[in-house]
Amino acid sequence: MTGGFSRREVMAIGGAMAGTMAMTPMARARMMPQDMDRDVFAAVVRELRAIVGEDWVFADEASTLSYRKSGIPDLRGEHVPSGAVAPANVEQVQAILAVANRYRLPLWPISTGKNMGYGMATPASSGQMILDLKRMNRILDFDAELGTILVEPGVTYQQIHDYIEDNDLPYWIDVPTVGPIVSMMGNTLERGVGYTPYGDHFFMQCGMEVVLADGTVLKTGMGSVENGNTWQAFKWGYGPYLDGIFTQSNFGIVTKLGMWLMPRPPVYKPFMVRSQNVEDVAAITDTIRPFRMNNLIPNGVLIMGALYQMSMFNRRADLWDGDGVIPLEVIQRHARANDIGMWNTFYALYGTDEMIAAMEPILTNAFAATGADVLTEAEMGGNPYFEHNKTLMRGGMTLEEKGLVRWWGRSGGAVAFAPVAPAKGSETGGQTALATEIMNKWGFDYAPAYAVGGRELHHIIFLMFDKGDDEHSRKAEQCMEEMINRFGERGWAAYRSSVSTMDLVAQQYGDANREVNARIKQALDPNHIIAPGKQGIA
Amino acid sequence: MQAGKRRWVALALGLAVVAGGGLAVGLSASASAQATYEIEPREPAYLYARTCGYCHGHNIAPIIRGRSLPPAVIQSIVRSGMGAMPAFKPTEITDTELEALSAWISQSEADPEEHGQ
Numbered sequence: 001m002t003g004g005f006s007r008r009e010v011m012a013i014g015g016a017m018a019g020t021m022a023m024t025p026m027a028r029a030r031m032m033p034q035d036m037d038r039d040v041f042a043a044v045v046r047e048l049r050a051i052v053g054e055d056w057v058f059a060d061e062a063s064t065l066s067y068r069k070s071g072i073p074d075l076r077g078e079h080v081p082s083g084a085v086a087p088a089n090v091e092q093v094q095a096i097l098a099v100a101n102r103y104r105l106p107l108w109p110i111s112t113g114k115n116m117g118y119g120m121a122t123p124a125s126s127g128q129m130i131l132d133l134k135r136m137n138r139i140l141d142f143d144a145e146l147g148t149i150l151v152e153p154g155v156t157y158q159q160i161h162d163y164i165e166d167n168d169l170p171y172w173i174d175v176p177t178v179g180p181i182v183s184m185m186g187n188t189l190e191r192g193v194g195y196t197p198y199g200d201h202f203f204m205q206c207g208m209e210v211v212l213a214d215g216t217v218l219k220t221g222m223g224s225v226e227n228g229n230t231w232q233a234f235k236w237g238y239g240p241y242l243d244g245i246f247t248q249s250n251f252g253i254v255t256k257l258g259m260w261l262m263p264r265p266p267v268y269k270p271f272m273v274r275s276q277n278v279e280d281v282a283a284i285t286d287t288i289r290p291f292r293m294n295n296l297i298p299n300g301v302l303i304m305g306a307l308y309q310m311s312m313f314n315r316r317a318d319l320w321d322g323d324g325v326i327p328l329e330v331i332q333r334h335a336r337a338n339d340i341g342m343w344n345t346f347y348a349l350y351g352t353d354e355m356i357a358a359m360e361p362i363l364t365n366a367f368a369a370t371g372a373d374v375l376t377e378a379e380m381g382g383n384p385y386f387e388h389n390k391t392l393m394r395g396g397m398t399l400e401e402k403g404l405v406r407w408w409g410r411s412g413g414a415v416a417f418a419p420v421a422p423a424k425g426s427e428t429g430g431q432t433a434l435a436t437e438i439m440n441k442w443g444f445d446y447a448p449a450y451a452v453g454g455r456e457l458h459h460i461i462f463l464m465f466d467k468g469d470d471e472h473s474r475k476a477e478q479c480m481e482e483m484i485n486r487f488g489e490r491g492w493a494a495y496r497s498s499v500s501t502m503d504l505v506a507q508q509y510g511d512a513n514r515e516v517n518a519r520i521k522q523a524l525d526p527n528h529i530i531a532p533g534k535q536g537i538a
Numbered sequence: 539m540q541a542g543k544r545r546w547v548a549l550a551l552g553l554a555v556v557a558g559g560g561l562a563v564g565l566s567a568s569a570s571a572q573a574t575y576e577i578e579p580r581e582p583a584y585l586y587a588r589t590c591g592y593c594h595g596h597n598i599a600p601i602i603r604g605r606s607l608p609p610a611v612i613q614s615i616v617r618s619g620m621g622a623m624p625a626f627k628p629t630e631i632t633d634t635e636l637e638a639l640s641a642w643i644s645q646s647e648a649d650p651e652e653h654g655q
Contacts, residue, residue, distance in 0.1 A: 058628075065618045069625035086629045114624060121627075134629035154629070158588050180592055181624065313597045313654075384597070399592035402599075405622035412622030 031080050033105055033127040041082065044103050048085045051095045056135070059083035067113065067130045070120040071405050072415040072498050073465070073473040073480075079122040079499055081108065084130035090255050094215040096131065097253075100529040101213065107131040108531050109253050111153035111183035115190065116402070117416030117462060119499035124533030131253065134183075139163055140256065141232070147171050147261045148206065148232035153185045153254065160184060161397055171261040172395040174198040180397045185257040189247045190496055193451050193458060195392040197350065198262040199300025200453060202247060207231040209256035210246050213525035218242070218252070232258035248496065250531035251524045262395070265350040270390040271363070272380055273345035274373040278328070281343050281432055282425030283370040285452065288345070289423045291366070292454050296359060299393055301347045303428070303450040306335040309344065309385045311404035311447050311464065325440045339383055341372070346389035404447065404462055411468025415476060415500070417461045417483050419492040423452050431459050431492060438486060439463065442479035458495060484508075499533075506536025579635050582642030589626070590643070595652025599623060604648025609640035616640070 032041055045059045058064050059082070067084050074080075085107075087093045100107050108128040113121025121130055137154035142163065149160065157179035164171055173179075174194035176187045188201040198204045207221040221237035222230040235243070246252050275284055284303055291297040307326070310319065319334050320326040335342060347363070349356045364374045380386035384400075391398050405414045421427040428450055436446045444463055451458040461483070465476035477500070484494065484501055488508045497505040506514055517537045521528065532538055593599035599622075602612070613636050619625030631639065 055628075063628070066625040066627040069619035071622070084627075112630065113627065116624075120624065132627065132629050134627065162588075180588060181630075397592070400596070400598060402593055402622065402624075403597070410621040 031082050031126060033082050033129065034125075036103070036105070036127075040103060044099060044105055045083070047099045048096060051092050051099070052085060052087050056086040056088075057083065058085075067121045067132070070122045070499075071117065071413050071467065072119050072122075072500055073413070073467070073477040074122070074500065075470060075473055075477065078126055079119060079124070080126040081121075081123055081130045082127050084132045086132040086135050088135045090136075090209075090211060090217065093131075093133075093211050093253060093255060094217075097211065097213055097215055097529070100129075101527050104527055104529065105129055106529055106532050108534075109133060109153075111186035111189075112156060112181060114178060114182045115186070116178055116405070117414055117498065118190075118496065122499055124499045124502055124531065128532070133253075133255070136255065142167075142169065143232065144169055144171075146233055147263055148258060149184075149261055150207075150232055150256060150258050151184055152256060153183055155184055156180065157182055157184055158397060161395075170264045172196060172198075172264050173261060174201065174204070174395050175392065175397070176201075177392070177401040178399050179395075180399055184259060185254060188257060188259065189254055191247055192496075193300055193453070194395070195300050195302065195346075195389070196262055196348075196395050197298040197300075198260065199451075201259075202244075204260045205243065205257060206233065206235045206260055207256075207258035208243055208246060208254050210252035210254050212252045213527065213530055217255075219256075220246075232260075245520065248535050250534035250537055251520060253530060266352055267356055268348060268350055268394050269356050269360070270346065270348045270377065270386075270393050272375045272386050272389070273347075273367045273370075274341035274375060275343040275345070275370065276332075276341045276372075278342050278432065279429065280341075280370060280372065281450070282429040284343060284345055284367075284372070284425075285423060285428045285450070285457070286425040287366050287370055288347075288452050289455070291347075291363065292423070292452060297347045297363065298350060299348050301345060301452040302389060302392075303343055303345045303452065304385075304389070305446070305448040306340055306342050306344070307331055307445055307447040308404070308449050308460075308462065309340060309388075310334060310338065311407045311462075312388065312400045313384060313403055315409065316407050316445070316464075317409075325443060326445050338385065339380070340385050344385065345372075346393060348393040404464055407445075407447075407464040408466035408472070409468065411466050413465040413467030413473065413476065414462045415465075415480055415498050416496075417459075417463060417480060417487075418494050418496055419459050419487045420456055420495045421459065421492055423455055423457045428457065428459070430490070431487070434486065434490070435459070435461055435483065438483050439479060442475050442482075444476070444479055459492075497535075502533060503536040579632065579638065582635075582639040585631065585635060585639050586643065589631070590639075591652075593623070595649060595654065597654030601648070601652050601654070602643055603646040603652065607644055609637070609644045612640035612643055613637070 045057055048057045064083050067081050087096055106128040108123035109131040110121045111133050133153035136152040138152050139155055141150040157173055157175045160173050174196040176182055176192045176194055188205050191202045193199050207223050210218045220243045222228050222234050246254055288301050320330055349359050367374045388400050405412045439446045447462055449460045463476055466472040484504055493508045494505050521537050594602045616626050
């Protein structure tokens, strides 16, 4: 068996970890906040403990271990935190900010720290102290008439899922791919996307509370209206719309977030379009676009590449043990054996039987005209790849895509590249060709998915590598840099990036954009204590 | 058409018009807010089902039940995140919860429903 580990191996690994825990961070200068000596850091830790309690400051090797784990390459130790502090409420966040301002302590806020493919909880530069907001984990309000929710940072999608079930509320959530362990706020602030008609998470966000670096508490939109009750109902408020500047940003610390939830439909019917050839992605894209624009396909459509799908449930050695990247014919053979094509497109219909009966033949005929098979539960029920997206398109709980992190073996390793493009067949064809060329040159398998919104699409490329092999990690890093640069030359920039490439991607958005961000940062956080380096903003 | 269906259609039509707005219709009053920061320790089986069990015994990660794995080793792996596994912090699974969870996993019987690597 290639996938498991033996009991003897587990015990050996556990022993090695216990040994690591005996070390002290004080001996590792690279972990310390920049320009801060050890005595000052020790004083900071004492002050933070006075705010949150002894148990909720982590400043030694053993207790900070959890905050260092990520799947991205980090050969030079550039994303190692100095420690972590976990407040329980807004008042403690304010008190921590006061300490951070006084000592110039950089804080890297996280909600659950499960930013898969982008660095998990790790900061943009070493020495930052993680501001772990997971203890703030309350669902503060759930309006069952409006279908709105107000959550704190630590609330996971699993928690909301359970809350809806426990209270028999007629709503669905929309999840990112690793929903059970991920924060709704965290994913929304990173502008993540999902799979139901409410798949554009930031679009469905309504109102937030932000603590600024000076301790000011700002409620956006309608949130500051005296005796107001419209905070989660109306997004725009009055005057400049501010919510956007607190997403993918380091301008403040978001402590409450409002979201809209999708009414649970009476009937849900998932579909899979199976396309056999790599080049079919262009025709599929052009078929999806008009139906997404007129909302006849209401949900976030995923065009899943066969290798992306198979990497969930297999390791690379299960498919191929030869030299070089996995040949196309090998991927095709394994795809056929699993009843999937080279591209498998997932969409769904939601409503009543009558509504779905009216829509289904229109869509089926359109996709069939591309030469694809249009399949339903009747043909694909029980197939794990169909079941995976069927779960996601109804906001269900799954962690199956965690599987791709261990594609190369037990060390794990995956870093994401997500360029956006107009939803046109010429774009998907071009991006697929360019990504395949670059990744194959560096010896990596191209495992893609396209998430199609209305007029745009996100190309999700997980660069899977062996983090246990430094040379492989180095190649992954160089391959990622080449992809960002060469896609950028074609005008294709990423919508989000790993902590290791935030500055590189920010450069592609131009000097004026960076300058404006820098001015806002200087105005709101003059000591640059909140997440320096986030999205390339110092 | 049933009342429930009519309500959903109204909401769906509202969505088509205002792209995500939805119409307010007469459902019951708001559910109450959740209460607490400092939650009571959650039971091991509850935690396993909502975290570990999505991967372990589900084709993604090795089966760990019924193997008498030492609790100390389980705790160490949970905190550090072995290989592809994410690390889980004390703010996600408290030390008290992890102690009970690791003992439960160590002592648990193999689950015939679990499968895979």
